Amino acid sequence: MTSPISPNSSFNAYSILTGGTAGGAGGLGKAPSALQLLGGSGGGAFGGGGFGASAPATDAQAFIFKTILQKGQELPPAQTDDPQAANHASNIHSELKVNGKTLVRAFNDGSIEVAPTLNVVLQYEGLSENGALGPDAAEVRVRKIAEYLSEIGVPEESSEPSGTPDNPKLEIVIAETALTQEEYIQAKIDRGETGPGLLFSGVI
Secondary structure: OOOOOOOOOOOOHHHHHHOOOOOOOOOOOOOOOHHHHHOOOOOHHHOOOOOOOOOOHHHHHHHHHHHHHHHOOOOOOOEOOOOOOOOEHHHEEEEEEEOOEEEEEEEOOOOEEEOHHHHHHHHOOOOOOOOOOOHHHHHHHHHHHHHHHHHHHOOOOOOOOOOEOOEOOEEEEEOOOOOOHHHHHHHHHHOOOOOOOOOOOOOO
């Protein structure tokens, strides 16, 4: 398995688990600690005993992803308190489910919600950042995350049943509330909400 981390990246398995710094100009700085989010004590595989300075970043990313699945972590249901908010349940575009659990939720404006521990994995790849607008952006963003998680977490061959932490099943579910890019743009125009970038979903 080839690491999607840039060869120039200073991240490694241990720094990702412990919330280490990128180092150098433009680094992420202090990252959320996967140990805290996973409830680890810092010993064994959660600490230096399992991942040393030479371990590739993908070792920790795969480890965190598998632990998320073992613990059954998932996003809570989308909020229903503010119907005008972009992250209201009526604005869901799609969800990425892994073994039946929702780990990523995308909205029609292109924004996403990510289960907190999984966000530790995705932020090092720039996959948890919101950017371009609209359903097209939401579709691309969720697809890229699914492809990445498949790369680090789904074995090419496995004797384990599909849908288990060792052989996870990934599924992108399009919501009934999903809009097309054209419908999204027209709705914005109808509400008088126009601005730079509205007519283009952009390239992620």
